[in-house]
Amino acid sequence: MKQKKISRRQLLGKMAALGLVLSQDPLGKVIQQGVPLPQNTDDPTKKLGVFPGKLGTRSSAEQLEKLPTFTSSRSPLQNFYGTITPSDLHFERHHGGVPVILPEKYELLIHGMVERPMKFTLTDLKRFPSVTRICFLECSGNFRSGKEEMTPQEICGLTSQSEWTGVMLSTLFREVGVKPKASWFLAEGSDAAVMTRSIPLEKGLDDAMIVYAQNGEAVRPEQGYPARLLLPGWEGNTSVKWLRRIEVADAPFMTREETSKYTETVKDGKVRQFSVVMDARSIITFPTYPVTVEKGWIEIRGIAWSGRGKITKVEVSVDAGRSWYPARLQEPVLDKAHTAFRFLWEWNGKETVIMSRAFDETGYRQPFYEELVAARESKGGYHFNPVTAWALKGDGRVFLDNNDFSGISWEK
């Protein structure tokens, strides 16, 4: 910590030099008026500021951006604090781009194995009892590697968190009367890809929602405006955006996105299908590439999350995995939510490797890269959630540390 001590005498001297006055307040206590901001030659107290406006803006010194490709756009995790993702910086992953849907023309059809097939307008959806919850959304393809000079945004920027508001899907299912033999439903989007996924009815009756609001306002177009499915803890593509149709059935529909895509190879040439729950994961977001840190106290910060419930523990290692210490978790720890973790550490200036690993309510531990490669016989793919290690150099620079950079890079 850089500390510049100044005495009262020095302060008074400075003030006198600047022609500032001391005055007596009503209680007789000497108070200083107009103590200047040292080093600040453009004194902001000497000009009237900007009047209140209709819409606030970011400081020109804080212009954050997502990192887009043709099919996705990644959140700048290394620039975030806390757990809420600003809505315009929420990651994007589309299969046919963002459609334009007029709210007054929006309709959601629920049919199939139901007693009363129905269509719901946006106004209809908003009339039902509403629920608000904070949770993360993560793309199951959220792992990239390839070089030392990578930011958290490049490595796993396809995860974001919002406060969502909408109607429980179970409420709508009661309205249409799901038939006893039903066990799955199809969710279909109205984008150019007509994104479709089969979801077990059990999830639909548990915590699934149809959401029309995000972080206090209408869902953003990129996030499914005017309404999307939200399956807390499940891989992002199952939370079908621009949702227009739900068909209830007694078997999965075997769509493209659960057969040729969003499946992953495991040992012995086998393929895992309907692996929809996001496993526990964490990533240090500070200090990481491209920052340079100084010797001394560093608060190692990051986020941890699990699709299976609450994060119970995050452990941090500052000696390349030889020893692990529990990080402080920010309360309240919410179910299926990004959880901020912090670990205060005094760095002695010597080269080392720092890393974090998350644990969840099920007892699951975030695996190491080598464990995942062995289990999957692959160096990436869906649901690839390895411990991310960061090499801290003697000069304070930080780089992604990975024994094996042959995984796919984020541009792909």
Place this chain on the structure above:
Amino acid sequence: MKQKKISRRQLLGKMAALGLVLSQDPLGKVIQQGVPLPQNTDDPTKKLGVFPGKLGTRSSAEQLEKLPTFTSSRSPLQNFYGTITPSDLHFERHHGGVPVILPEKYELLIHGMVERPMKFTLTDLKRFPSVTRICFLECSGNFRSGKEEMTPQEICGLTSQSEWTGVMLSTLFREVGVKPKASWFLAEGSDAAVMTRSIPLEKGLDDAMIVYAQNGEAVRPEQGYPARLLLPGWEGNTSVKWLRRIEVADAPFMTREETSKYTETVKDGKVRQFSVVMDARSIITFPTYPVTVEKGWIEIRGIAWSGRGKITKVEVSVDAGRSWYPARLQEPVLDKAHTAFRFLWEWNGKETVIMSRAFDETGYRQPFYEELVAARESKGGYHFNPVTAWALKGDGRVFLDNNDFSGISWEK
């Protein structure tokens, strides 16, 4: 609820008319492909949408705005869902406009009755252990009246909520070594008003923070960029924005904002001073002016909050105060935070008055307008938090209901 039932036969007929095909999936189940969105002539599935971008946007159908005057700007509460206020829609209240402060020139001086006077740069502040919390901020002058045609934004749009991140002020106080006899501190902003308030040291050592982040990113310029004081539950002006100086002392400083301003008259010509804690309050945000509702099920929605702790109960009346029922509170209910409440009600179409009242952990009940007028001998002023009543007309229109519209209007 408008319900249009369609049978499978009708659906198949429609599909055939549109030349759509049925296909057999791998499991042999008949699936429908490309079921059209009825009424949607501009089928969004037939054009490639917009690619992912660097920054998301609002839908053109959802352009929210604050309501500005020269000194404040009010949040559109009636358009919000959940509890987070989008950062660009957070209310504003300035005393000298928004100053432009370069982050690299920012310094916070802590001096007075301390062992080691110090200056902290923004980088210094960010090196300390950090904390994240969600809480509301409300201007103590958050009450307007004057006519029937008023929105929640006009009545009490000077309250907003964010997830804030920063350093506990107690951490900085430990760093500088507050002297044993100290009991107050001065917080001074670097705006053109050089906004100053005296704060009891006890609050500074309790939950006061110096925050540099809001809703996941840097604090917005209108909210005190690059760093502001945050006093959870206290009147907004005490959470001094663009904070540049803290002076520790053993008495209040009796600044303009706690003598000529931000005090309120009470009975018998007396004046209340340092009445800084925001009392419990609630407001229905739906249905309110200017919406028109239909007969049948209506979910009455609103927010409730208290500067003294958690909201324990919100009661709703749908018969002009003759009977009261508990509303559902959205979990988790947080300390000193906007809490969403909901009350499902079947409206019979007859003219009535609806209202809400909040209770907090201290047992406090939000007062009626008449109670406040009697206690204050005034029809408005600071800390004026009456129950807000809404007249629901037989045709479904909603208006502010107040026996007395002689209070000051929002434009003032």
